[in-house]
Amino acid sequence: MNTDLTVFERTLTLHRFPKLPNETLQAWDAGDEYLIRHIEDQQLSDNQNILILNDHFGALSCWFSLKHHVTALSDSFVAQQGAKANLAHNQCHDVTLLKSTAPWPEKPDLILMQIPRNNRYLSWQLDSIRHLYGSGCPVIAVNKAKEIHTSTLKLFEKYLGTTTTSLAWKKHRLVFSQADCSQAGDDAISDATESDAIEAAKIDPYTRWSVDDHGLTLANLPNVYSGESLDLGARLLLQHLPSDDRYQQILDLGCGNGVLSLKLMQLNPQAHVTSVDESYMAVKSVQTNVELNQLDPAHLNAVANNCLDNFEADSQDLVVCNPPFHQQQAITDHIAWQMFCDAKQVLRSKGELLVIGNRHLGYDKKLSRLFGRSGVKLVASNAKFVILQAIK
Template sequence: MSEANTQLSLLQRELTLFRFPKRSKEALQAWDAGDEYIIRYVEELNLPDNLNILILNDNFGALSCWFSEKNHVTMMSDSFISHQATLNNIDLNQTKSIQFLNALDNIPEDVDLVLIQIPKNNRLLTWQLSQLRARLTKECPVIAVNKAKEIHTSTLTIFEKHLGETKTSLAWKKHRLVFCQANSQQINSVDPITEWAVDDEDFSLKNYPNTYSGESLDLGARFMLKHLPSNPSVKNIIDLGCGNGVLSVKLAQLNPQAEITCVDESFMALASSKLNIKSAIAESNRFNFIANNCLDGFSQESVDLVVCNPPFHQNNAITDHIAWQMFCDAKQVLRNNGKLIVIGNRHLGYDDKLSRLFTRSKVDKIASNSKFVILQATK
């Protein structure tokens, strides 16, 4: 497999851009044709310098790096990974520093231009557009981009309803631009939280817009809830990729003596976890919430149990490198005889990956059904 191009050469300018975390023999590029399309379009407008530009959902910082050279950029994203990638790429290219906001922060005042990488999650898009409508003047242009096949009539309806008048460009390299103004007749109030009860459990879950499985419990978590351990000797637990905290709530009920650390790269997921744990667990002071890339910076041999429902995609790319890093990091932080419990689709072959790390004799199958397998690896 060939290594990804790291040099964005455009309009007689060049940026060096890396994904985060930076990996040797990286096959995936840190920008796409959508980034190039929006850069070309904005540069052709010949706008003045020193604009206040708000960039939403910049994947690895290509847009933020490009436009920060001559403007004041605020990058707003729900992704810790995106924040770190952007910060690293700004340092690498020695462009001007920018302001970082997460997706629950307020939209800044006095914005001159908004650029959006349209998210896959329509709840997040709706929330972001409603926040823009409440803050922007109708003179502020909003330019969004996505793959043409991902811009549906329903996508444009969301723009029209929650922001204002909407038009689209011709397709270029399979991407399309969306042009919008904050001039809808009414400002639609959007509740950022969706709440629903967990079947067969005594608690409900609140979910901010970009929380994984924010509208219903995913099947993997539903299966895993039935197979979480209760062990009075366990003192420290990490819920790695915690999402809305459903596993953490159950683990806390089963292990009232344990301190639990919720880790996720989504700021909205962590905010959801805080709400849910505070609601369901009386002594919620035994929890920690950390936005992070897997377990970067955690102390080695400090934890008794790690539970993990790994993602198998990063942005639009299907990849197993996140799961592999989660497994490697978990092994580092586990004490001797500590356990890693993982759930995954049967076809993903996590048993082979865990056996490479922990040896075959230390990997056991806890449970399985037609779709999922739950594995336990012992250090």
């Protein structure tokens, strides 16, 4: 696996986060390299203020920090930890790392973007660019050519304005856009000052909907998984969440919008629930939803983290987990494995791990390796999902 990105006789050593002993995936892709080559070919003058959106593991931040003032905004705790490690390892100049939920910086000279998978998140970012910065701030985005659909370009045109694309290079394509349209979304915006643009109306970042069967109302920020409806796995798991006074410490690992956390708080009012996700928007959504559903915020702790790094061992009575199977653009099962290992570490003796997953993922085999065959049982299933319980 290659860890050295070399462009124009300059080399960066880059690693994904967390570093795995038998890593097979690079910490950058051809899209990062295409953006770097394009900007360098333009001979951009030094000391530009560059805003980088969705930098995967810091490749863009590391490269452009040499000659420019870089701010990198990301919704991913894992990506930011990777960026921090790579910036330090390559002895780069300081970069301002911002959470997706933080205020955006003052008007940059240039915005570079790795186009996110989630169109709701992309729309929100494009709308924010238009209303915060107005015209005169060029945007250059990149993604795999096969992922840049006509609908993707229409979003750039809708929220920013004039949009063109490059030729494909190593199966990636650049998107060039300028915030020069007369409106963003449905909200008209005139040739205003920067402060006027900041105050202009924007699309609501929250999507709101109800889970009527469980008496819950959810508000989801744009990059939260399954942000417009309840995913089928969570719907099944909601029906099988336990209620018992012996649960004093409950952990919802990979919490998303917090729907499982909310139901666990309803079923176990005596318990303290910790909600963990690597998405800053997920963490913020959980906090919002606890208040929205009039649950006691003193019984909830929502944190952004890489699985359960630095959590106290033997501290939890119940861990509930709906694992993802991708990191950034890459499909991988190492996250589920790390979640299961971390869950076992933090569970007390006789503590329980409750997992839901697609049938074909074979989580029963992974859990049996950790907890023993006798410690794993099937709780429920349907045509697509299984719910498994593992006891420490």
